[in-house]
Amino acid sequence: MTDPRAAAEAVLAHVDANLEQSLSRLEALLRIPSISTEPAFAAQCRAAAEWLRADLQGEGFEASLRDTEGHPMVVAHDKAAEGPHVLFYGHYDVQPVDPLDLWHTDPFEPVRLVQPDGETHISARGASDDKGQLMTFVEACRAWRAVTGSLPVKVTMLFEGEEEAGSPSLLPFLERTGPELTADIALVSDTDMWDKQTPSIVTMLRGLVGEEIEITCADKDLHSGMFGGAARNPLQLLSEIIASMRNPDGSVALEGFYDDVAELPPEVAEQWKRLPFSDTDFLAGVGLSVPAGETGRTVLEQITSRPTFEVNGMIGGYTGDGFKTVIASKARAKISFRLVSGQDPDKIREAFRAHVRARLPADASVTFHAHGGSPAIAVPADGPFLNKALGALGAEWGREAAIAGSGGSIPIVGAFKRQLGMDTLLIGFAQIDDRIHSPNEKYNLTSFRKGIRSWVRVLAAFAQR
Incomplete structure (x- = not known):
């Protein structure tokens, strides 16, 4: 294919010109009530997996459903490119909607709600966690193929249907299919941005x-x-x-x-000093005012890297x-x-x-x-994929992308490291106020559009030798 960096501008223009079609596909997936924790919705979980398989197959991927003891996995491959190989993971299952009476709209009939600040919220269960995030990557791949006829790197996708139920089938599946799924880097889009304008990559999980x-x-x-x-x-x-x-x-x-x-790498510690984060505001949000952790450590350090x-x-x-x-x-x-x-x-x-x-x-x-x-998971701060992704995100959002730590634990990242030997970059475009797992879950239209555009740039960056 042509030079990925040169082609990226045309692909980005295609994303913007075809955003309505991308939104329509996302809304079709959101209408499927794929609640993994409730047996009554098993057929709908399978329907969501089948929808993804058909969509990816129609886009040109070699896609299939893989049955498990629980809900099926969706696996898709396009390894035609000469560049590196990425594995993208997401989940198509969603949380239950209870209590239903607290929803302002039907949780499985997505609506677009214009906010006073001009932002549009896509309101539906799974809009942010994880269907909206998942589809940003799918749509980026679709745009690349539509403009250039191919992808700039080798891509494998793995979508599971039990993440909200503890992923009981995932580890056995990885044991059976590890060689097929192993890539140079794993990508997960199931995390937040640093703030509404600052993208981030989570590289540290406690x-x-x-x-x-x-x-x-x-x-x-x-x-x-x-x-x-x-x-x-x-x-x-x-x-x-x-x-x-x-x-x-x-x-x-x-x-x-x-x-x-160990202490934070010096470059990360210096970046954290530049990033917008207020110890006082963070604690005030939960009715507190005095940090209670290690003396001499910032609140940001206390909740992520200590x-x-x-x-x-x-x-x-x-x-x-x-x-x-x-x-x-x-x-x-x-x-x-x-x-x-x-x-x-x-x-x-x-x-x-x-x-x-x-x-x-x-x-x-x-x-x-x-x-x-x-154990905790950390991606090397000087890794080539990390630095390329940081540059790509910075170019899209117009500001330095943050290297972030997560106070919580994301089991899939540990599984990829232990069983497949892969590092993972967690690149998400959700906002802290997306109300995941709660009534009135939403995903910002900006997150969806610029999430697609971000992945276009990330894939182009990865393809550069």
């Missing part, structure tokens, strides 16, 4: 360790008047142990916790209405650690358990229950 502990003292609940003062109280003991997990400076007091934690210890729940004693003078025999807590690149989930779990055991007095015992664990 890992997770989940633990539940139960401390037992007496062999039964006790009357606090008869046994108070003499009997060990497991709720107090549990509270003391949890309090011991924090140092006065807000850091985690677990032995060896920071041994494998490891954490959090108490997610404490249970024990009498918690019903009224009052009951009782000393519980047992007390439980649900604990989570968010990990950063370099930390070993198993090492952190064992260190936590050793910390608890070392603080148990006589007449107290503890049991532990693991609630999963996964």
Whole structure:
């Protein structure tokens, strides 16, 4: 094909000239109620997969449905180009719509709502998570083929139908089809922009360790008047142990916790200083004002690039209405650690358990229950695909694209790394106010249009030798 960079301008013009047709295709997909968590919608999930297969096949991809124990996968290939090979992942399933009475419009009849600021919202379940995002890439490929007759790079697409249900079929599918899906880089469009004008690429995903502990003292609940003062109280003991997990400076007091934690790459740290982010505004949005994490670390660092210890729940004693003078025999807590690149989930779990055991007095015992664990994922800051994508996004949006970290965990990225040996770039165009998983989910028309245009530029950049 012609030089991708030269051809890109014609492809971008085609995107704008044919935006209405792209919107019509997105709206057709949004009308399919592909709710993966409810068995009653199994046929509709399959219908959504079939819609995608037919659309991709009509566009020129070698596309097929692959059955699983759950909802089918959609796999499509076009490997005619000489350039690198990318794997694009998305999901066609959506969350349930409950509570339905809070929706302003039919969740499966997409409508375009013009806002006071001039933006148009595409309102429907799945508009942002993930059908709108998914279709930005599909439409970019369609535009390339329409203008040049081919794609600038090799492309494989993988669309699953169980992401909102925990992806139970995904790992077995990757085990069976790994060689077919392996590419030079994986691309996922299921994340937000930095803000309404600033694109971002998520390159850091924190890992997770989940633990539940139960401390037992007496062999039964006790009357606090008869046994108070003499009997060990497991709720107090549990509270003391949890309090011991924090140092006065807000850091985690677990032995060896920071041994494998590296500082941000200098170029990323400098960029974060330039990006629009207010510690005060972030906390004010949830009714808080004082950062509670590590002293000397910004809120942005605390929520994305630093490891954490959090108490997610404490249970024990009498918690019903009224009052009951009782000393519980047992007390439980649900604990989570968010990990950063370099930390070993198993090492952190064992260190936590050793910390608890070392603080148990006589007449107290503890049991532990693991609630999963996964390591953090980080894309090398100097990777060629990352730098090309950053440049392409900057050219489209007219400002420096952010290298972002995510406080949460996205399991598919870890699966691609562990099972297929691929790094992943998470490039999404959603907004923080898209109300995903909530009533009145929406996707901005700007996100859809410029998302398509962004992928056109990214693919052109990848094709440059």
